[in-house]
Amino acid sequence: MEVDILLGLQWGDEGKGKIVDFLAPKYNVVARFQGGPNAGHTLEFEGIKHVLHQIPSGIFRKGIANVIGNGVVLDPVIFRQEIKELEKLKLNPKENLFISKKAQLILPTHRLLDAANEKAKGERKIGSTLKGIGPTYQDKVGRRGIRVGDILSSGFVGRYEELRDMHCELLDYLKFKYDLIKDEKLFHSAIKYLKEFRLIDSEYFINNKLQDNNSILAEGAQGSLLDIDFGSYPFVTSSNTMAAAACTGLGIPPSSVGEVYGIFKAYCTRVGSGPFPTELHSELGEKLREVGHEFGATTGRPRRTGWLDLPALKYSVMINGVTQLFMMKADILGYFDEIKVCTEYRLANGEITERLSYEMQSQDVQPVYKTFESWSVFDSIPSTLDELPYQLKKYIRFIEESVGVPITLVSIGPDRTETVS
Ligand code: GDP
Ligand code: IMO
Numbered sequence: 001m002e003v004d005i006l007l008g009l010q011w012g013d014e015g016k017g018k019i020v021d022f023l024a025p026k027y028n029v030v031a032r033f034q035g036g037p038n039a040g041h042t043l044e045f046e047g048i049k050h051v052l053h054q055i056p057s058g059i060f061r062k063g064i065a066n067v068i069g070n071g072v073v074l075d076p077v078i079f080r081q082e083i084k085e086l087e088k089l090k091l092n093p094k095e096n097l098f099i100s101k102k103a104q105l106i107l108p109t110h111r112l113l114d115a116a117n118e119k120a121k122g123e124r125k126i127g128s129t130l131k132g133i134g135p136t137y138q139d140k141v142g143r144r145g146i147r148v149g150d151i152l153s154s155g156f157v158g159r160y161e162e163l164r165d166m167h168c169e170l171l172d173y174l175k176f177k178y179d180l181i182k183d184e185k186l187f188h189s190a191i192k193y194l195k196e197f198r199l200i201d202s203e204y205f206i207n208n209k210l211q212d213n214n215s216i217l218a219e220g221a222q223g224s225l226l227d228i229d230f231g232s233y234p235f236v237t238s239s240n241t242m243a244a245a246a247c248t249g250l251g252i253p254p255s256s257v258g259e260v261y262g263i264f265k266a267y268c269t270r271v272g273s274g275p276f277p278t279e280l281h282s283e284l285g286e287k288l289r290e291v292g293h294e295f296g297a298t299t300g301r302p303r304r305t306g307w308l309d310l311p312a313l314k315y316s317v318m319i320n321g322v323t324q325l326f327m328m329k330a331d332i333l334g335y336f337d338e339i340k341v342c343t344e345y346r347l348a349n350g351e352i353t354e355r356l357s358y359e360m361q362s363q364d365v366q367p368v369y370k371t372f373e374s375w376s377v378f379d380s381i382p383s384t385l386d387e388l389p390y391q392l393k394k395y396i397r398f399i400e401e402s403v404g405v406p407i408t409l410v411s412i413g414p415d416r417t418e419t420v421s
């Protein structure tokens with residue numbers, strides 16, 4: 001069997017949680033391969049709305065193994081809170097959740113460093129989620145990070161204190177005031193709790209599952225335009241968010257990858273700083289935020305909103321090798337009279353391009369738009385893609401032809417059932 005990958009093609013919050021939950025019954029394993037509690041993946045079904053941060057979105061489906069892979073950075077305190085919320089819903093994740101011993105641990109001082117770095121940047125801040133993601137990946141690459149498996153060794157507390165002391169020196173250098181006592185206490189009790197879970201060599205687990213003919217869905221976090229290499233650097237997250245990261249974040253060979261599902265909103269949103277060529281600074285943007293409930297699932301921050309950006313979508317499809325596109329939140333555009341899509345950019349020197357070139361990031365680019373007629377608000381759920389309103393089908397066809405990949409799923413509401421495929 002193969003590993004199918006589902007990932008966001010924009011700046012995150014495309015609706016990955018909803019669709020992983022929707023697809024999960026077709027799979028034996030759902031695995032997260034990068035990111036950490038900066039993610040907020042929302043699921044809605046049977047009147048329940050639930051936001052997951054580190055736990056894979058297959059957790060609500062019976063008979064599925066959920067894996068937190070080696071590429072993830074794990075905050076044990078947030079992890080315990082997430083588990084407690086799931087237990088309230090009568091789930092028992094101790095049975096079907098498996099955590100890689102090679103996943104990196106987020107320490108309380110990583111979170112403090114995240115805040116201190118942002119403060120030091122002032123106006124140029126990234127707009128990080130302040131979950132300690134950047135500093136934790138920095139320690140991973142700096143080869144001094146502490147991993148989940150280390151909590152089982154007798155030297156753990158010593159290693160922790162050594163890294164903490166180094167962080168404290170950095171915090172003092174940055175003149176950042178903090179009080180660690182309460183957070184450290186919570187951290188150590190959460191570490192004790194984490195030991196009650198199945199901590200595994202997840203690369204063996206996943207490859208053995210593959211050999212035994214199990215199907216695996218890899219769940220991306222963030223989005224391709226936040227990728228550390230290909231996103232709008234430095235306004236990005238600190239991991240590779242692209243399809244290739246599923247291989248390094250789970251320990252699977254590229255030859256095992258099957259479908260690459262690329263998920264995008266019918267428009268665009270972004271939280272945090274950085275370029276956003278189609279951003280609407282007008283009342284239309286405000287309306288998109290209100291009607292689309294565009295407020296962050298992790299931080300509650302209002303999301304910036306704008307029209308669909310086709311050059312950016314094509315770029316994401318290119319670097320990921322997307323085989324199928326899923327379009328989300330098509331219902332929201334039904335509240336508008338007409339809608340726009342950016343087909344190209346006009347550069348400051350008048351040149352028209354659809355490339356997201358290196359130089360472009362520092363230039364003021366103007367989107368070139370094509371206008372479409374909108375569709376009416378849905379009063380029932382169509383049972384096939386063919387039954388969608390003709391204006392929406394025209395919009396879909398235009399995107400498919402521009403990007404060269406079929407749209408095989410359209411989402412028209414937050415609930416599991418509001419999905420047309
Ligand atoms: P993720 O991070 O990619 O999982 O996405 P988020 O959960 O952060 O944000 C997506 C938001 O849109 C959530 O509040 C979902 O419940 C909601 N949502 C997902 N699909 C649809 C849809 O088709 N229509 C509407 N109206 N809301 C949706
Ligand atoms: P999901 O998985 C949207 C953004 C932050 C900030 C930048 C860096 O829910 O789609 P970080 O905390 O990673 O150092 O922040 O990345 N960001 C996200 N935006 N959805 C996410 O995750 C995000 N995770 C990080 O807002 O701009």
Ligand code: MG
Pocket residue numbers: 012013014039040041042297298
């Ligand atoms: Mg989200």
